[in-house]
Amino acid sequence: MSIQYILEIIGTFAFAISGALSVKDQKHQDxxxxxxxxxxxxxxxxxxRDVLLDSYPLVWISDITILYAxxxxxxxxxxxxxxxIGLRRTLFLFDTFGIALFTIVGxxxxxxxxxxxxxxxxxxxxTAIMGGVVRDMMNNEIPIxxxxxxxxxxxxxxxxxxLVLDRAGAERNVAFIVAxxxxxxxxxxxxxxxxxxxxFFR
Amino acid sequence: MSIQYILEIIGTFAFAISGALSVKDQKHQDxxxxxxxxxxxxxxxxxxRDVLLDSYPLVWISDITILYAxxxxxxxxxxxxxxxIGLRRTLFLFDTFGIALFTIVGxxxxxxxxxxxxxxxxxxxxTAIMGGVVRDMMNNEIPIxxxxxxxxxxxxxxxxxxLVLDRAGAERNVAFIVAxxxxxxxxxxxxxxxxxxxxFFR
Amino acid sequence: MSIQYILEIIGTFAFAISGALSVKDQKHQDxxxxxxxxxxxxxxxxxxRDVLLDSYPLVWISDITILYAxxxxxxxxxxxxxxxIGLRRTLFLFDTFGIALFTIVGxxxxxxxxxxxxxxxxxxxxTAIMGGVVRDMMNNEIPIxxxxxxxxxxxxxxxxxxLVLDRAGAERNVAFIVAxxxxxxxxxxxxxxxxxxxxFFR
Numbered sequence: 001m002s003i004q005y006i007l008e009i010i011g012t013f014a015f016a017i018s019g020a021l022s023v024k025d026q027k028h029q030d031x032x033x034x035x036x037x038x039x040x041x042x043x044x045x046x047x048x049r050d051v052l053l054d055s056y057p058l059v060w061i062s063d064i065t066i067l068y069a070x071x072x073x074x075x076x077x078x079x080x081x082x083x084x085i086g087l088r089r090t091l092f093l094f095d096t097f098g099i100a101l102f103t104i105v106g107x108x109x110x111x112x113x114x115x116x117x118x119x120x121x122x123x124x125x126x127t128a129i130m131g132g133v134v135r136d137m138m139n140n141e142i143p144i145x146x147x148x149x150x151x152x153x154x155x156x157x158x159x160x161x162x163l164v165l166d167r168a169g170a171e172r173n174v175a176f177i178v179a180x181x182x183x184x185x186x187x188x189x190x191x192x193x194x195x196x197x198x199x200f201f202r
Numbered sequence: 203m204s205i206q207y208i209l210e211i212i213g214t215f216a217f218a219i220s221g222a223l224s225v226k227d228q229k230h231q232d233x234x235x236x237x238x239x240x241x242x243x244x245x246x247x248x249x250x251r252d253v254l255l256d257s258y259p260l261v262w263i264s265d266i267t268i269l270y271a272x273x274x275x276x277x278x279x280x281x282x283x284x285x286x287i288g289l290r291r292t293l294f295l296f297d298t299f300g301i302a303l304f305t306i307v308g309x310x311x312x313x314x315x316x317x318x319x320x321x322x323x324x325x326x327x328x329t330a331i332m333g334g335v336v337r338d339m340m341n342n343e344i345p346i347x348x349x350x351x352x353x354x355x356x357x358x359x360x361x362x363x364x365l366v367l368d369r370a371g372a373e374r375n376v377a378f379i380v381a382x383x384x385x386x387x388x389x390x391x392x393x394x395x396x397x398x399x400x401x402f403f404r
Numbered sequence: 405m406s407i408q409y410i411l412e413i414i415g416t417f418a419f420a421i422s423g424a425l426s427v428k429d430q431k432h433q434d435x436x437x438x439x440x441x442x443x444x445x446x447x448x449x450x451x452x453r454d455v456l457l458d459s460y461p462l463v464w465i466s467d468i469t470i471l472y473a474x475x476x477x478x479x480x481x482x483x484x485x486x487x488x489i490g491l492r493r494t495l496f497l498f499d500t501f502g503i504a505l506f507t508i509v510g511x512x513x514x515x516x517x518x519x520x521x522x523x524x525x526x527x528x529x530x531t532a533i534m535g536g537v538v539r540d541m542m543n544n545e546i547p548i549x550x551x552x553x554x555x556x557x558x559x560x561x562x563x564x565x566x567l568v569l570d571r572a573g574a575e576r577n578v579a580f581i582v583a584x585x586x587x588x589x590x591x592x593x594x595x596x597x598x599x600x601x602x603x604f605f606r
Contacts, residue, residue: 024403028348032355034402036347047254052451054460056256061321081403119465133542138335138345143542145440146432153436200438201428201485226605230550234557236604238549249456258458263523283605340537340547 009069011101015042016073018094035074042070044131049106049123053113099128100183103155104176107162117163124159150190153197158183211271213303217244218275220296237276244272246333251308251325255315301330302385305357306378309364319365326361352392355399360385413473415505419446420477422498439478446474448535453510453527457517503532504587507559508580511566521567528563554594557601562587
């Protein structure tokens with residue numbers, strides 16, 4: 001098993017927990033709503049990336065481990081949610097961990113499929129955010145990427161960092177860790193100090 | 203012509219009627235709104251399944267009969283809508299018939315494409331519900347699967363029934379009919395007795 | 405460079421401007437919101453068409469010029485938006501120009517991929533409207549095609565005009581220009597005289 005594979009499974013598990021937790025206080029906080037939302041959040045972004053890049057079979061269709069990682073995340077949320085909800089920042093942490101992993105994993109996969117770096121960065125960001133975008137559209141909420149301070153932009157910064165390090169000849173694991181830390185650090189600072197993206201219309 | 207093909211055409215026709223009827227009392231209850239919604243409801247779920255499974259050409263693109271079945275559904279709704287609306291349960295009946303057929307047709311198609319049973323069940327459910335999900339998202343409503351009591355879950359129960367019967371060596375037509383009846387029965391009982399899916403957060 | 409290619413680039417540029425302008429007065433009128441919306445509006449429709457038709461690689465993934473045309477549209481909007489907003493009809497004009505070009509380009513591309521004329525017309529309409537539909541769904545607004553008087557229907561009329569002229573043996577450039585003018589004329593008249601599509605339910 002490669003490290004990339006293990007990280008994908010962990011990212012999937014983290015996104016399933018963040019997805020299931022997100023239906024708390026929604027009208028559809030039942031087993032179906034929680035499971036379906038966890039599923040969408042976990043596979044939405046990667047599915048969009050792979051459909052856009054014509055990369056078939058989709059990972060979660062050919063590798064059943066992904067589905068069981070999602071089910072494990074749902075059950076974990078069900079069993080431990082009182083503790084998870086108790087920790088005020090739990091949802092934030094699982095989500096941040098998920099977007100950091102998925103951005104870099106998505107950027108790498110797109111690069112390996114032979115697209116240009118600019119497109120690989122877009123694919124990395126899509127991998128990280130599109131599951132959440134679909135979740136929010138289905139909840140009839142303004143998508144997270146439009147609400148949150150420096151959310152998708154943090155992913156873009158991480159993807160660009162990875163591509164620069166890769167081009168500069170950095171070792172792959174170093175590039176992966178540094179780029180992930182860029183995303184996690186920006187997100188934590190953005191929430192802590194209420195950073196926001198500059199206005200477009202002055 | 204196979205029985206499966208005839209059932210797909212009937213399901214498409216039923217979903218077109220349920221889709222066109224659903225724009226009544228929406229702001230866009232004009233010819234375009236009704237036709238476009240009927241089209242989305244009829245082809246949305248199967249299109250998503252086939253894109254996810256890389257099964258091309260899409261059925262409605264290669265077989266023009268599908269498009270004419272949709273147009274027939276739209277015209278039927280236009281001509282008879284006073285009678286259809288008059289029957290209070292018409293929309294419910296066409297929708298229930300549509301999801302029962304599409305769940306099993308979708309599960310079978312996915313199985314034939316060689317995916318695992320767990321994935322085939324998901325594909326069956328997607329085939330049945332995703333047209334309605336897209337319709338509701340475009341209407342800015344909470345998707346039907348999040349509102350209704352035991353809606354997608356009924357489809358999942360039907361898909362699992364089909365897979366169990368298939369694995370147990372049941373004849374294909376028997377499995378098809380029994381699994382469809384499972385979905386129709388659960389839906390009717392759920393609406394009649396206001397069943398709902400158990401809460402995820404206790 | 406073919407004329408069709410130049411028109412695609414111009415249409416992309418026009419849609420990027422119309423997309424970036426559309427976030428004015430939204431909550432997310434920051435650099436990310438404007439850029440992401442411009443991107444979605446420019447590539448959404450063509451991407452949906454190509455995914456449905458299994459036509460890979462997607463144009464904007466294989467040809468980086470598209471991405472730079474979008475960035476040029478975003479920067480143009482940023483620099484000149486005071487003048488663009490000042491012209492009351494600017495957004496309307498860029499959007500109308502974009503849908504006319506994209507409808508015909510999309511219809512032609514689908515025809516070249518060998519689908520029937522009915523399907524090619526649907527693909528032309530999808531190419532024109534689906535970017536805006538996704539934009540509106542993400543903004544939690546009723547999609548433009550459901551609100552505006554004779555919007556998608558104008559595209560359909562243009563696509564059908566193109567197909568009739570093509571079948572009648574008209575020269576390609578003549579068919580292109582006439583069909584585009586059909587769309588632009590209908591849209592201008594529809595907004596000027598408040599045309600609307602006939603009611604479906606009498």
